[in-house]
Amino acid sequence: MNKRKVIGIVILIAGIALIAAGVFRGELDVILRKAAVVCMECIGLG
Amino acid sequence: MAADKVFKNRIRRKLIQIAAFGFTNCHAGNFITGKLYNGKFKEFCTPGLNCYSCPAATVSCPIGSLLAVTGRADLKVSFYVWGFLLAIGAVLGRAVCGFLCPFGLIQDLLGAIPVHKFRLPKILTYVKYAVLALMVIIIPTVLILATGRTAPLYCKYICPAGMLEGAIPLLLTHESLRDSASVLFWVKLAILLAVIAGSVFVRRFFCKIGCPLGAIYGLLNKVSLYHLTVDRDKCIDCGKCAGCCPMDVDPVKAPRSAECIRCGACKAVCPKGAITIGFGSGRKAAKREGLVDMNVYSRK
Structure with a gap:
């Protein structure tokens, strides 16, 4: 297996671990709250 | 034959882009x-x-979500x-940019307007890394740490997609806004209009100069499992691949370029079948398509 592939797989695994950590500390709820209503700041109106 | 491959690649990619846009x-x-x-x-x-x-969005923007969480002091x-x-x-x-990005599809459609296309100086492609570093990572992080x-x-301040897909439709339907x-x-609005005009004259204008997602995925292009491979034994240096690339990449010189969106245009136009795109080393795909003999396939 070449070096690039190994690095890619390591990053993939790290990414999955970070996703799990983010879900565990409740980031999904923060995102849902932000995305479910019109975010005036996000669209340059606020 | 080559024209047929180009047409098939274009249709296949457009169908995937439309499906991703629709979802x-x-x-x-x-x-x-x-x-x-x-x-x-x-x-x-x-x-x-x-x-x-x-209003039509089913899922969240990763940059918006990233900044929403960064903005939480806890x-x-x-x-x-x-x-x-x-x-x-x-x-x-x-490949996300080439196949899955809704704003990429919008730029492709604008780019289909038949006018002369210009190439951007390479230095401008680095602007997106500055946008990523300053507007997405450094300044928001410093502000949240220093001021809460x-x-x-x-x-x-920048996102033209938010303006096009969020602000304008909402202003049209909400008088109070x-x-x-x-x-x-x-x-x-001026930024959006500049991006629209830019996309007509420069293929994938915003992807090239301003998209922070393109910057992140571009850096990961160097190691991504889905990648482009060029068989230098087969390559005749005709330059057709570089000539057709919407991102102004020469796949022969830089198959892992941070600009390559894996659209497959180079693969479709290659007269010798020297370019493969996939998760493997390129050997299996080349053999499947009957392009090269397994024993003579090599990557220099």
Whole structure:
């Protein structure tokens, strides 16, 4: 297996671990709250 | 034969882009009511650039989500969104830009207008890394650490997708919001118009110069599992691949270029079948297509 592939797989695994950590500390709820209503700041109106 | 391959590649990619666009924005009826979809799918990010304040949006924008979590004094950094971007980028690299990004499809459609296309100086492609570093990572992080507050800077001051998909449809349906349109709104409208005009004359204009997602996926292009391979034994240096690339990449010189969106245009146009795109080393794909003998296939 070449070096690039190994690095890619390591990053993939790290990414999955970070996703799990983010879900565990409740980031999904923060995102849902932000995305479910019109975010005036996000669209340059606020 | 080559024209047939080019046509098939174009149609295949367009169908995938339309499907991705449709999934990301399947609440089109909300454009009439001006309401936003607020169901559970909004917890999840789309890999491409698509404003979550777009009435049709089903899922959330990764940059907006990243900045939303960064803006929380108790969280400061988003493990979830960074993890998502790293995982997607490690697998697909900038194939996300080529196939899954709704704003990429919009630029492709603008780019299909038959006018002379210009090439950007290479140095401008580095602007997106400055945008990523300053507007998405450094300034929001410094502000949240120093003051406990930060705004979604990239979304607020730059994002043309948010303007096109969020601000304009919402202003059209909500009279009350029109009073909120300050100088910033007109500045962002000017940015959007510049991006639209740029996309007509320069293929994938915003992907090249301003997209922070493109910057992240571009860096991961170097190691992504889905990648482009050039068989130098087969290559005759005809230059057709470099000539047709919408991102101005020469795949022979830089098959892992941070600009390559894996659109497959180079592969389709190659008269010798020297280019393969996939998860493997290129040998299997080449053999499957009967392009090269397994024993003579090599990568220099």
